Amino acid sequence: MSPPFTTSVGKPILVFGGTGHYGRNIVRSLLESGVRVRVLSRNAPRARSVLGNEPEVIEGDITSRPTVISALDQTRAIIIAVSAFTWKTIRRRTEIERDSVLWILKEADRRGIVRVVCLSGYDVRKDFAEKLGVLAMARPMLDVQAALAESRLNWTVLGCPPSMEIFFAMIRGARMIVPGGGPPALPSISPVDVGTIAAQAVLRDDLGGQRIRLPGPEALSFPEAARRISAVWGREIHFHRIPVTPLKIASVLTRPFNPFLVHLVMAIRMLNNFPGEFAAEVPRDHQLLREAFDFTPTSLEVEARRRMGEVQ
Numbered sequence: 001m002s003p004p005f006t007t008s009v010g011k012p013i014l015v016f017g018g019t020g021h022y023g024r025n026i027v028r029s030l031l032e033s034g035v036r037v038r039v040l041s042r043n044a045p046r047a048r049s050v051l052g053n054e055p056e057v058i059e060g061d062i063t064s065r066p067t068v069i070s071a072l073d074q075t076r077a078i079i080i081a082v083s084a085f086t087w088k089t090i091r092r093r094t095e096i097e098r099d100s101v102l103w104i105l106k107e108a109d110r111r112g113i114v115r116v117v118c119l120s121g122y123d124v125r126k127d128f129a130e131k132l133g134v135l136a137m138a139r140p141m142l143d144v145q146a147a148l149a150e151s152r153l154n155w156t157v158l159g160c161p162p163s164m165e166i167f168f169a170m171i172r173g174a175r176m177i178v179p180g181g182g183p184p185a186l187p188s189i190s191p192v193d194v195g196t197i198a199a200q201a202v203l204r205d206d207l208g209g210q211r212i213r214l215p216g217p218e219a220l221s222f223p224e225a226a227r228r229i230s231a232v233w234g235r236e237i238h239f240h241r242i243p244v245t246p247l248k249i250a251s252v253l254t255r256p257f258n259p260f261l262v263h264l265v266m267a268i269r270m271l272n273n274f275p276g277e278f279a280a281e282v283p284r285d286h287q288l289l290r291e292a293f294d295f296t297p298t299s300l301e302v303e304a305r306r307r308m309g310e311v312q
């Protein structure tokens, strides 16, 4: 592992999406490693309540060129962790996740900002997305990847699996309710580990041109995750598979007003058809990750204890 590059110490690392599920952990890890951090957020007071007062917060929208220009000023390197996967912003997804990011990459290159780390889906492939009928969902990531590959930037794409949060988010009382039931085995990762890895990655200059998968220690099915969480929490969580059809119907009905449910159905389809070969490769990919980065991987059990307040 090469040491952090030192040519521009003192200049901040700019994090787009620094208040998000993965982004806030990236910001925390960067601050812990002693570097200056700048975050672009649409809501500065909310960003400060999430991140504290240490990072510099620039208020504005990633689609606003003047705001992004001021955020890029004197920046040392960039992490992109934005997502528009919400009811409110889904209509602007292409503008936020694709067009703005492509423009940022060009502008970074023009300003001599070389190092860029981009969070993305676990393994984004056109043929697979086409086969599943989710190409519209994968398109922004495919276009950003293609632009990075053609650029002169020192880029790294971190292929994130679903956060371990996915297992906990499905729990309602004593039930883990999963539309479609999930795949036989799903890679996942703790958001804390994404933060640690992304923070280390952006401070290195030897990972250029690489796409790295970020699986946690093991691929788990939802029923297995329910069993493991039950054991830690000391109360039974019962797995329940529910059909996706009602959600599909709702997505068709709401589509004229808002395409969020259409995208949600696509995400669920991807989840339920998660390729078995990716899950089979988790032990190898996880080992590679441990060799490349300095971190102690979080297991589902540790993540479950963290939610009980037993682990920081």
Ligand SMILES: NC(=O)c1ccc[n+]([C@@H]2O[C@H](COP(=O)([O-])OP(=O)(O)OC[C@H]3O[C@@H](n4cnc5c(N)ncnc54)[C@H](OP(=O)(O)O)[C@@H]3O)[C@@H](O)[C@H]2O)c1
Binding pocket: 016, 017, 018, 019, 020, 021, 022, 023, 040, 041, 042, 043, 047, 060, 061, 062, 063, 080, 081, 082, 083, 084, 085, 089, 096, 119, 120, 121, 122, 160, 161, 162, 163
């Ligand atoms: N979460 C997962 O399980 C998962 C799985 C695989 C891949 N990923 C990838 O990881 C990345 C981050 O996802 P996430 O789940 O952590 O995101 P998230 O929690 O939904 O957070 C979204 C972030 O994007 C920012 N953002 C959204 N619209 C913006 C806009 N118009 N202008 C400026 N900032 C904007 C938000 O900032 P403000 O609200 O402060 O403006 C927020 O920090 C994405 O590339 C996603 O595809 C996530």
